[in-house]
Amino acid sequence: MTHLGARTAARLLAEEGHTVPLFLFPSEHEKATLPLPPSLRYLKPYLVPGETGPLSWFRSWNRFGPDFPECAARILAEKPDRVILSCFAFCYAGGTLRLAEEIKKRSSVPITVAGSGAAVYPEYFARNPAVSDVFTGEAEKGAPPAVTAGISRETPHTRTAALVISRGCPKGCRFCSNHLSQGRKFRPAPKEAILAALSTLPRDGKRLHLNFEDDNLLFRTGFFLELLEEIRRLYPGTTFTAENGLDYTLMDLPLAEKLAALGFTQFNWSAGSFDPHTLTAENRFFEPERLTALEETAARLGIPSVLYFIAGLAEDTPTGIARSLKEVARRRSLCGISPFYPVPGLPGYEDKTRFDTIDPSLACGSALYPWNGTLTTTQLYTAFRLARLVNLMKNPERVRYRELIEVVQKTGKLHTLAGKPARIIPVPEQDQGMLEEFWDCLSPLRD
Ligand code: SF4
Numbered sequence: 001m002t003h004l005g006a007r008t009a010a011r012l013l014a015e016e017g018h019t020v021p022l023f024l025f026p027s028e029h030e031k032a033t034l035p036l037p038p039s040l041r042y043l044k045p046y047l048v049p050g051e052t053g054p055l056s057w058f059r060s061w062n063r064f065g066p067d068f069p070e071c072a073a074r075i076l077a078e079k080p081d082r083v084i085l086s087c088f089a090f091c092y093a094g095g096t097l098r099l100a101e102e103i104k105k106r107s108s109v110p111i112t113v114a115g116s117g118a119a120v121y122p123e124y125f126a127r128n129p130a131v132s133d134v135f136t137g138e139a140e141k142g143a144p145p146a147v148t149a150g151i152s153r154e155t156p157h158t159r160t161a162a163l164v165i166s167r168g169c170p171k172g173c174r175f176c177s178n179h180l181s182q183g184r185k186f187r188p189a190p191k192e193a194i195l196a197a198l199s200t201l202p203r204d205g206k207r208l209h210l211n212f213e214d215d216n217l218l219f220r221t222g223f224f225l226e227l228l229e230e231i232r233r234l235y236p237g238t239t240f241t242a243e244n245g246l247d248y249t250l251m252d253l254p255l256a257e258k259l260a261a262l263g264f265t266q267f268n269w270s271a272g273s274f275d276p277h278t279l280t281a282e283n284r285f286f287e288p289e290r291l292t293a294l295e296e297t298a299a300r301l302g303i304p305s306v307l308y309f310i311a312g313l314a315e316d317t318p319t320g321i322a323r324s325l326k327e328v329a330r331r332r333s334l335c336g337i338s339p340f341y342p343v344p345g346l347p348g349y350e351d352k353t354r355f356d357t358i359d360p361s362l363a364c365g366s367a368l369y370p371w372n373g374t375l376t377t378t379q380l381y382t383a384f385r386l387a388r389l390v391n392l393m394k395n396p397e398r399v400r401y402r403e404l405i406e407v408v409q410k411t412g413k414l415h416t417l418a419g420k421p422a423r424i425i426p427v428p429e430q431d432q433g434m435l436e437e438f439w440d441c442l443s444p445l446r447d
Pocket residue numbers: 169170171172173176177178215216247
């Protein structure tokens with residue numbers, strides 16, 4: 001987690017003269033495995049104790065960072081005049097409010113909730129007696145987007161930092177919540193602000209890798225290419241990724257070659273779906289020839305690629321998802337699957353009161369909750385595991401798992417590894433219909 005929103009808000013407040021101790025609790029080393037909350041107990045049959053290996057799903061429900069009472073005590077030890085809690089996404093509303101309540105038990109300090117999670121449904125937070133107010137705007141207050149570079153990983157020779165250099169997107173994909181907190185106008189940050197953010201990173205000879213966390217970087221390609229050139233001039237050897245995804249329909253072969261030449265090390269392409277019917281309903285479209293040409297170019301340049309699609313959209317069907325998995329299976333790219341989760345205010349979820357009576361954790365992708373009623377939890381789970389299988393079959397390391405793959409192929413059932421030493425066991429829940437739709441593409445994958 002890079003906490004770019006909280007870091008940016010803290011910096012802007014500090015520049016206004018405030019003293020701003022910043023706590024990034026989920027990034028601290030402490031981690032605890034907790035029982036599944038009651039609202040997520042329906043996932044219990046899907047968990048495989050001791051699961052390991054390349055076909056595995058989540059094994060446990062974890063809390064990252066210290067427990068809420070400790071977080072509250074550490075915040076209050078700073079004797080704050082105001083506490084601002086950053087809620088990055090609505091699915092984390094429960095934890096945000098729990099922390100607010102722990103602080104309130106100990107102090108009358110005013111508590112503000114901010115962040116994209118709060119902006120989509122401020123009333124949800126405001127009605128909690130522990131919360132004094134909710135801030136729904138951008139920390140820049142109408143000024144151009146501010147930029148912060150957050151270090152996410154260090155090795156002896158490389159430093160990886162994340163940054164967001166734009167806000168908003170005019171494209172209007174139906175499933176996307178970007179516009180709810182950032183609007184529909186693409187607004188790049190000034191180049192000077194981006195370079196200033198990079199200048200705060202240590203300069204000690206380590207090679208720099210930058211991951212852009214923007215949602216639609218290619219909307220102004222000229223701006224982006226100029227920026228990459230400038231960064232490479234100032235920080236020679238810098239490499240880049242955009243893990244949130246690049247819209248491949250905005251890319252052509254010269255652009256792919258240019259991005260590779262400027263230091264892109266992987267292309268994460270967002271496709272949304274591969275079903276033309278679903279894509280039309282979601283305001284997207286599929287360009288298979290363009291995608292194939294881009295994949296071939298990436299392969300020629302030695303750049304790995306990942307194709308992302310969403311499972312569980314309002315128009316999806318189990319057959320359509322099996323077809324999407326087959327589409328990625330026959331392509332060069334790896335498969336990135338995202339179970340659909342809603343945000344209050346998205347099309348189909350405009351009635352926000354629907355979220356009043358449920359645990360916000362159900363809006364995590366990993367909850368596999370059948371929000372649109374088009375795929376069941378078992379079908380979402382099956383699709384996730386099939387995506388893992390697709391990736392294993394493309395992995396040169398797959399020979400290490402030959403026995404596992406053979407069992408899956410022989411039985412036509414999903415299996416996984418569990419225990420020490422690892423044993424091959426059947427996956428507890430799987431959707432037979434989806435498996436049957438999918439299997440006929442496995443033979444070409446076999447070698
Ligand atoms: S999914 Fe990407 S391209 Fe579509 S609206 Fe969201 S940010 Fe824009």
